[in-house]
Amino acid sequence: MIRELEQYRDVAPKGTVELVYRLSELVQGKRFLHINAVRYGGGMAEILRRVIPVMKALGVDARWEVIAGTQEFGDVTRRIADGLQGRPETITDEMYQTYLGVTARNAKALDRDGKLDADLVFVHDPQPAALIEHRKGGKWVWRCHLDAGKPYRSVWSLFRRHVVKYDAAVFSLPEFSQRLPIPKFLIHPSIDPLTEKNRELSRAEIGQVLDHFGIARNKPILLQVASYDRFKDQLGTIRAYQMVKKHHDCRLVLAGGGVLHDPEGEAVLAELQKAVGKDPDVHLLQLPPEADREINALQRAATVVVQKALKEGFGVSVAEAMWKGKPVIGGTAGGVSAQIVDQATGFIVHSVEGAAFRIRHLLNNPGVVTRMGATAKEHVRRNFLITRHLCDYLTMLKLFCVE
Amino acid sequence: MSLSHTGSVFRFIACSEIREILGKQAEDARALAELLEEVPLDSVYYHTHSYFLRHRFIERTYPNDFAEWVGEQVRDHILAERLSVVDPFDFKSLEALREELISIIDDHLSGLMSVPRAGFGTPFHFNRSRILEVPTGLETRTLREFRDAISEVDTSAIYFHVFEAHLRLQREENDFSAWIRTGLNLPSLADRIKALNPYLGSLERLRSNLLTMCDDELARSGRAETAGY
Incomplete structure (x- = not known):
């Protein structure tokens, strides 16, 4: 042994x-x-x-x-x-x-x-x-x-x-x-299921991270983890959230790095802040590269994870979210669609409207969220x-x- | 017969697949047929048989890569359905399977005014399999041991003894049913296992079906022994 x-x-x-x-x-x-x-x-x-x-x-x-x-x-x-x-x-x-x-x-x-x-x-x-x-x-x-x-x-x-x-x-x-x-x-x-980014976390550990970022747990959380980069299309995710918000009281958390010493990242973040306005239910988090436990906790606290990048590498953060039992709504860029089994572990979408529609579908059907999340975890167990x-x-x- | 009877030994072999990218891609159904004609048979194998090795848990809408691509990317649902119904177990060789797939695509295209394209979808990428056999060291002599091994073994072993056996031995019997028939002398269980169609489900579903059949046989035999037969 x-x-x-x-x-x-x-x-x-x-x-x-x-x-x-x-x-x-x-x-x-x-x-x-x-x-x-x-x-x-x-x-x-x-x-x-x-x-x-x-x-x-x-x-x-x-x-x-x-x-x-x-x-x-x-x-x-x-x-x-x-x-x-x-x-x-x-x-x-x-x-x-x-x-x-x-x-x-x-x-x-x-x-x-x-x-x-x-x-x-x-x-x-x-x-x-x-x-x-x-x-x-x-x-x-x-x-x-x-x-x-x-x-x-x-x-x-x-x-x-x-x-x-x-x-x-x-x-x-x-x-x-x-x-x-x-x-x-x-x-x-x-992905390695035993690292700080993917290991099991207790409720208390998740709660500590949410408290640290000032995120209340009284509404469903939509999450996108990606660096602040135009190709990650956080703006599209914000628009999808705004469409959903008319029907469901929920929060949007965008978490990523790439802002420090990067003028492009700063510009993207400024655009996002402008698009969000004064909505208190949107949280734009700037995370350092070593924020593994924070990402882990945010993924575990989320109801639905979105990965709506326009250009992406393999995008293994999709598998990370699925490992935490979350359905992922993703675009067709890079390896995102290779990880999602459409309509089984989440949804593959082609537009902001498509993302909004699928988010609404999931928020309306908590049973589907649970079932897809469980399937997603098993899919990762066997493939990623x-x-x-x-x-x-x-x-x-x-x-x-x-x- | 008593199920504690020791028949011949069954040795489980698992497998590991390495995927090779051939660098050939089709944008429409005609190119799919043309490339299907020229790719090595290992590629036909990859996109039909070993499709199940890559989708061990979730049962997909379509049972092979060709049907899935035509259905999901080209959105030609009729052709996707026609390709779905092709059962690789019906063909003694990969060459015969290849011919059938090409024939279906050609026949479908002959009735269309234009060739459907992937459009906004992604092209079809031809790959091929390299399968490495891996002896597990796991041996069983009784149905009880066999059942327990099936419940614990990596699903690639189930793939190897059912899917691979079909091509390797070119017979309808798979390794499991053959051993249960000759090694354990349980023809009725062997017939039921032989009749399992692995192309309608996933490897995990197949594992579950095998376990149910073994459990039924063990329960039936247990009742028979209790009754003194």
């Missing part, structure tokens, strides 16, 4: 923990290296922080290395990431040389300690992707967590030369990928938990390194 894995036995679907044990037996001693740019922050780092110790305990030689960068390197890789997601960006030759130079220094440092040698190397996102130029042994896979479905052409053509040298690439959705001469695989992101991700990783390791 491995303690790191056993803690998931009560939350994973029946038989899944046993399946992970059996899968790990097929890849005993195999060296599985993950490389990315950050140790903390972001869903991917959150999952790696849990997955690596579990795999190690199971007898897989799993490691996680983080590359070091400079301010200039950070700037170039941000431009590359934005360009891959379709934003017009210019990468000058000087910038590109900076990217290659810092990558070479990282490769040298990692190689000095023999850290680049593994049976399977997963390189996450664009920052460390050029390490492929310094590959040693083993199979190399580029894991793209971004929506690279419609990249800015000049950035993609510059970056593609590195990607094609990998043995395979992994994307979160088929539509996030590009034409490539290497095999492309599909792995959905996942870290235990499924472990199975995916172990299966990839077996397929790439043992056969």
